[in-house]
Amino acid sequence: MPLNVYQKSMSMYISFSLWASIVWMACSSTSTGVSKAMNASENQSISSKKMDTATFGNGCFWCTEAIFQQLNGVQKVESGYSGGHVENPTYEQVCEKNTGHVEVCRIVYDPSKITFDELLEVFWQTHDPTTLNRQGNDVGPQYRSVVFYHNEEQRSKAEHYKTELDKSGAFDNPIVTAVEPLTNYFPAENYHQNYFKNNPNQPYCYFVVRPKVEKFQKAFAKKIRN
Numbered sequence: 434m435p436l437n438v439y440q441k442s443m444s445m446y447i448s449f450s451l452w453a454s455i456v457w458m459a460c461s462s463t464s465t466g467v468s469k470a471m472n473a474s475e476n477q478s479i480s481s482k483k484m485d486t487a488t489f490g491n492g493c494f495w496c497t498e499a500i501f502q503q504l505n506g507v508q509k510v511e512s513g514y515s516g517g518h519v520e521n522p523t524y525e526q527v528c529e530k531n532t533g534h535v536e537v538c539r540i541v542y543d544p545s546k547i548t549f550d551e552l553l554e555v556f557w558q559t560h561d562p563t564t565l566n567r568q569g570n571d572v573g574p575q576y577r578s579v580v581f582y583h584n585e586e587q588r589s590k591a592e593h594y595k596t597e598l599d600k601s602g603a604f605d606n607p608i609v610t611a612v613e614p615l616t617n618y619f620p621a622e623n624y625h626q627n628y629f630k631n632n633p634n635q636p637y638c639y640f641v642v643r644p645k646v647e648k649f650q651k652a653f654a655k656k657i658r659n
Contacts, residue, residue, distance in 0.1 A: 484508060485544050487552050488515060488581040488615050490535035491560035492568030496642050497538040499629035500559055500649045505658040506546030511539045512621040512628070515581050521619050530573050537581065539618065549587055551656065553594055556580070559649055562595075563606040569641075578610040581618075588612060 491497055494512040502510045514522050517534030527534045540552060560568055562578045582588040591612045599608050620626075629642045650657060 483544070484541050485549070486583055487540045487542065487549060487587065488537050488583065488618065489540065489552075489556050490515065490537040490577060490579040490581065491556060491562070492536070492576050492578075493571050493637075493641075494536040494538050494621065494625065495628045495638065496560075496645050497536075498627070499642050499646050500555065501538060501540050501552075502627075502630075503646075503650070503657045504542075504547055504552075504555065504653070505656055506543045507540055507658075508543060509541040511541075512625045513537055513539055513619055514575075514621060515615060515618040516579065516613065517617055520617075524622055524625065527575050528573070530575065534575060534617070534619075535577055535579055535581075536575050536621075537579075537618070539620075547656070549590060550594075553580070553591060555649075555653060555656075557594065557598060557603075558652065559645065561604075562608045562610040563604050565609045578608075580610065580612050581615040582612060583615055588614075 489497060489501075498510045498512050501507055514527055514532075514534035515537045517527075517532040519526060519532040519534070522532045522534050526532050527536070542552065560578060564578075566572065566574045566577045568576050568578075580587070580591040582591060591610075595608050595610055595612065598604065629638050629646070632638050633643070
């Protein structure tokens with residue numbers, strides 16, 4: 434992952450009023466799919482608590498993890514790789530851009546506290562969904578924008594909001610975010626987990642992740658856990 438500083442912030446924030454005009458069109462019923470990649474004990478625990486799972490790729494997973502961890506109703510965020518054709522890829526292999534994997538975050542959440550619609554709202558607003566295989570200075574297929582859906586309801590909602598946002602002119606350019614079924618998910622190495630929390634002064638974290646987190650905190654203050 435590049436350690437160079439972004440030349441400018443890559444966050445593009447949609448106004449709350451614009452999102453509100455779109456979000457009412459889809460119901461926020463509870464999704465039921467849970468990632469098959471989860472181990473049996475974790476799966477059982479989440480099922481008993483009626484948790485659900487979302488998987489997003491929107492650039493560097495250090496940034497994505499640091500943002501979604503703060504949301505009220507999110508129980509766990511895990512950085513990983515999805516969508517490729519290599520079993521148990523390493524970070525180095527993914528960075529070589531030959532495995533087909535995307536850097537993603539698997540978000541386990543309580544649907545009674547936060548909905549998939551709300552997670553999508555954060556997803557769209559905290560990265561640039563109009564740049565193909567790129568987020569700022571992070572360039573490569575592992576940084577592509579994608580919603581990996583776990584069930585038909587998630588697919589339908591992701592496609593719906595993508596279409597409506599394009600129609601609304603929320604972004605200057607067309608949205609290139611892919612909406613694909615979750616395939617070949619593998620957790621990233623341990624040192625990638627909680628990376629921003631554990632390495633706040635690392636150059637990439639300090640100059641790239643921190644500004645994104647600060648913007649997110651201002652825009653979504655009411656959704657952040659106490």
